[in-house]
Amino acid sequence: MNQVTHWITTPLTPDLLRGALEVERTGRGLLPHRLPARARAQFADGQLARVEAQPSGVRLAFRTRATAVELDALRSKFAYQGAPPRPDGLYDLLVDGRPAGQGRVSGGNVLLVDMVTGSVETRPGPAGTVRFSGLPDRLKDVEVWLPYNEITELIALRTDAPVEPLPETGRRQWVHHGSSISHGSDAASPSTTWPALAASLGGVELTNLGLGGNALLDPFTARALRDAPADLISVKIGINLVNTDLMRLRAFGPAVHGFLDTIREGHPTTPLLVVSPILCPIHExxxxxxxxxxxxxxxxxxxxRAVGDPAERAAGKLTLRVIREELARLVAQRAADDPHLHHLDGRELYGEKDAAELPLPDDLHPDAATHRRIGERFAARAFGDGGPFAGPTP
Structure with a gap:
């Protein structure tokens, strides 16, 4: 005999979300954003608009006795002309901080990208539902991590017991900015991107401002970091500047200084870690x-593949090796007057030996196993004894 579930619908409100800088109320529900409206008004890049609305690191967080949870959501998923469909994004369920299930939402919009022209066609679809059941029948803290690679509009939350927002944990707030590698690239799931793993190991709350293709030293991103509540800040700089061929060495140094100056306007003494690129052989x-x-x-x-000419380094074109050297120099210069500023060479997270063992599958992005390795190494170096983020874990 099937048991009838008596659902309670809880209004979706921003206090049920963590990891978003801003939450937009739509005609259907809530749309998490990882850049605030002021920043979104200052760029006309459709690709950045799409990736900032992909909720990497964003999770529903609540306390409940519920044994079943349903979430209605409208996803917008990328697809590419001429390629097989990409796997559906995953939702991770955590109960009291431990993995307790995964699920997917069907339907939704398809954003069909022509990689030759860059044009995007939107094919609309219906909302779907992800359901988790068999949760332990006790008071517990529940987190539902949203897919890092699908724009996700939250429509309805149903449970079989009342829900309340999680109380403050007392954990420190870590805000991280980086490229698609920080965004999630090819991680196995939203709670196993390398920043999510590092945050879990470090015992901190994560706000992930990894923006695929858009770690470009944009002033509006620096202002978002400046204005975000943060106890710890890290910025991972380099690969997007090279693979977009955005600037030359003459512009790079002042741009880094300006980016860090802006962050320091809002966080003058917050531990700030500058991370240079991991190894990427095609662009070294x-x-x-x-x-x-x-x-x-x-x-x-x-x-x-890299299509630049190595001879053009003499004219100031950037490579990863050039960027690492310049970042190390700039941070050392600034640290003389800023004792809370720190540097980490990205090759300590993924270097030559790692590339031989776990090569980048597409020559640019790490796979799931490499995300785990980077997350564990970052946690050890940043949050471990003597690290720039070392501190109490509640």
Whole structure:
């Protein structure tokens, strides 16, 4: 005999969400954003608009005795012309901080990208539902981590027992900014991106401002970091500047100074860690831009290659090796007057030996196993004894 579930619908409100800088109320529900409206008004880049609305690190968080949870959501999922469909985004369920289930939402909008022209066609679809059941029948803290790679509009939350927002944990708030690698790239799930893993190991609350393709030293991103509540801040700088071929060495140094100056306006003594790029062999000594290799796209394989000319380094074109050297120099210079500023060479997170063991599948982005390795190493170096983020864990 089937048991009838008596659902309680809880209004979706921003106090049920963590990890978003701003929450937009739509005609259907809530849309989390990772950049505030002021920043969103200052760029016309559709790709950035899409990735900032992908809720990497954003999670529903509540306390309940419920044994079943349902969430209605409208997703917007990327697809690529000529390629097989991409896997559906995953939702991770955590109970008292431990993995307790995964699920997916069907339907939704499809954002069909033509990688040759960059055009995007939206094919609308219906909302779907993810359901978790069999939760322990006791008072517990529940988190539902949203897919890092699908724009997710939250429509309705149903449980079989009342829900209340999680009380403050007393944990420190870590705000991290970086590229698609920080955003999630090819991590296994939303709670196993490398920043999410590092936050869990470090015992901190995460706000992930990893913006795929858009760690570009934009002033509006610096202001978002400046204005965000934060006890700890890290910025991972480099790969997007190379693979977009955005600037030359003459502009890079002042841009880094300006970015850090802006952050310091709001957080003058907050521990601030500057992380240089992980190893990426195609761009170590070859400038950008990066270009996609479409030869395997029909089979679902996409790779990238560097199309710059190494000889152009003499004219100031950036490579990862040049960026690491310049970041180390700039941070050392600033740290003389800023004892809370720190530097981490990204090759300590993923270097030559790692690349031999776990090569980047598309020559640009790490896979799930590499995300775990980077997260564990970052936690050890940043949150461990003597690290720049070392401190009490409640």
């Amino acid at each position: 000594d070859t400038p950008g831009p990066s270009a996609p290799d479409f030869s395997g796209l029909a089979e679902g394989r996409l790779r990238f």
